[in-house]
Amino acid sequence: MKKTLLVLSISLLAASSQAQQMTQFSQYLLNDYYINPAVAGTKDYSPLRLTYRAQWANFNGAPKTTGISFHSNYLDNMGIGGIIFNDKTGPLTQTGLEVTYAYHLEIENDIKVSLGLSAKATQYALDESQITLEETGDFAFNGLTNKTLIPDAGFGAYLYSKEYFIGLSVPQLFQARIRYDTDDEKLNKEVRHYYLTGGYDFEINNDFSVQPSFLLKTVFTAPTTFDINVKATYQEMVSVGVSYRFKDAIVVIVGVEKENFMLGYAYDVTTSMIRKYSAGSHEIVLGYNIPSRRKAMGKKRFSPRMG
Numbered sequence: 001m002k003k004t005l006l007v008l009s010i011s012l013l014a015a016s017s018q019a020q021q022m023t024q025f026s027q028y029l030l031n032d033y034y035i036n037p038a039v040a041g042t043k044d045y046s047p048l049r050l051t052y053r054a055q056w057a058n059f060n061g062a063p064k065t066t067g068i069s070f071h072s073n074y075l076d077n078m079g080i081g082g083i084i085f086n087d088k089t090g091p092l093t094q095t096g097l098e099v100t101y102a103y104h105l106e107i108e109n110d111i112k113v114s115l116g117l118s119a120k121a122t123q124y125a126l127d128e129s130q131i132t133l134e135e136t137g138d139f140a141f142n143g144l145t146n147k148t149l150i151p152d153a154g155f156g157a158y159l160y161s162k163e164y165f166i167g168l169s170v171p172q173l174f175q176a177r178i179r180y181d182t183d184d185e186k187l188n189k190e191v192r193h194y195y196l197t198g199g200y201d202f203e204i205n206n207d208f209s210v211q212p213s214f215l216l217k218t219v220f221t222a223p224t225t226f227d228i229n230v231k232a233t234y235q236e237m238v239s240v241g242v243s244y245r246f247k248d249a250i251v252v253i254v255g256v257e258k259e260n261f262m263l264g265y266a267y268d269v270t271t272s273m274i275r276k277y278s279a280g281s282h283e284i285v286l287g288y289n290i291p292s293r294r295k296a297m298g299k300k301r302f303s304p305r306m307g
């Protein structure tokens with residue numbers, strides 16, 4: 001078997017059962033900028049987020065993802081942000097940086113639309129020393145770490161108000177080819193993804209609010225999948241939610257926010273065939289909401305309460 005075919009197989013391990021290549025998150029509403037660059041600068045604060053996800057606990061070589069992100073408003077109608085991430089699946093590691101610029105347009109007094117564009121660089125590293133072969137003596141493997149740097153871009157649009165939001169994002173626009181060796185005959189390829197999100201914030205009374213939302217995910221080469229979520233929040237401080245990921249998992253989410261600090265935890269109960277080998281998935285989001293200077297100066301801005 002040629003090295004290229006192995007690289008392709010390992011890369012697909014990072015995808016879900018529906019062949020999605022992008023890392024999936026259960027608490028994306030706590031960090032919606034991670035999946036849509038147009039979210040940059042849409043909040044009444046500047047969110048700093050640290051995310052850690054351990055996919056399929058007890059499954060040897062399953063994906064583990066760490067990321068730190070930040071975005072903020074700039075002037076009256078712009079947003080900037082950045083993400084540093086590391087994703088490891090068996091012998092394959094992806095480490096990269098993504099930077100974002102977004103422009104906000106006011107449609108009505110309490111409704112805006114944001115358009116965002118991100119530039120991304122990802123280093124793929126394949127550590128052959130972590131690969132165990134059924135037959136020794138394959139000269140295609142030398143036990144070294146092969147690396148390649150891939151540029152890419154993403155686009156997003158985001159319509160939002162105080163009560164609701166709807167967003168469309170397209171990561172991996174370039175559909176870049178991943179080449180480890182100059183003599184590779186076949187090349188692994190990133191695939192363009194399409195995300196559609198939406199949600200509404202229902203204020204039950206002064207203490208309680210309920211936020212239903214959804215995330216639709218598709219690539220043209222695989223079936224469409226989706227998440228349906230509902231979260232209840234008490235006094236904008238304690239939240240409890242549940243999510244269903246189509247043919248994959250049921251997720252329980254809890255969170256707390258106090259004096260601009262926030263902590264969220266999600267546990268995925270796997271429902272796909274991999275449940276025979278996995279103890280579920282764990283995800284932690286730790287964040288700090290840096291107060292906006294505009295808010296301190298009394299200039300009213302608006303953003304959805306989610307995230």
